[in-house]
Amino acid sequence: MEEVINSIRRASELVQNLQQDLPNLANQPETLSLSIDQITQAFTDAKEKLLLISRHTQTSESPPMLLHETTPQQPQMDATLIQEWLRSSHAVTMDQMFQMQLASMAGREVEDSERTIGSEGDQGQGIHASSSRPRRSREGNQEKKKILVPAPQFGNTEMPPEDGFTWRKYGQKEILGSKYPRSYYRCTHQKLYECQAKKMVQRLDHNANIFEVTYRGKHTCHMSSTAPSSVPPEHILVDITQNTNTISSQLSPSVNLTLHPATATAATTSARGGPSTSRYAGDYPVLDMADAMFNSGSSSGNNSMEFLFSPTEDKSDAN
């Protein structure tokens, strides 16, 4: 543990040095980049050591545990951070993840106030004043789950990392007081499977590298036997439809993302590859892979590599 602390101290020192030298380094991008790399490396070292300690503790003291079943204490925060990092396909650096953590903590205040607003209840019950176009009532009391997701550094940085579902963009809106527009997505299979899941994506004003993603509604597209993914991502459905407050009060959603071995398969990309469309065969494949690597002794009893490369399911989309 001492090594971890030393690594963190070293990283902190580097950050302080960088802050002091920032005015001088502003014209030296290469030096600046090098400095950032050093900081990143220091934090990464600390994280890796923490991970090792965490693994050791977990295997020696307690049975494997689903992450969301743990209490949001410090070790859990670390695991969350690492998971977020893994989930972003290493597209963000570890120090960005720390930024995210800070941003997320700041976001709690927003969510607290939102909770108040959300609890006002649904007043619209599908009464449409207009006859020109049938419209759905606003789902005011629908459970929401707000999360912060790092923007990829490579590829399409306009979109947050894929989240295991396929989404179709149906709108974009400039939001008052926000620098960046909010994008609206619904499940690709909304019509086919009457899937009501939706999400809104918006960059944070103060940190364009982080997306605030708000999920609403349940994914029902996995319930059908003919559904595109044969395994219902139950853990995610639960997260979306419940515990809005609980989830919001924690660091990030990944705290609550149960790693379901049965859902893990290699990731595939859309044949059409639309920028906002993500198609994972399973859910959070990167997380699953990490789970396989780090928690291979889980209660499932499956060989971790077997579940990673399970040949059992062709999860290609029904599109």
Add this chain to the structure above:
DNA sequence: TGCATTTGACCGTC
């Protein structure tokens, strides 16, 4: 040809 994205307009809520 079919599906996804864009974008202006529409509509409900406050």
Add this chain to the structure above:
DNA sequence: GACGGTCAAATGCA
């Protein structure tokens, strides 16, 4: 009336 969420025609792409 302002704002946010949604619709749907137009457009793009493979």
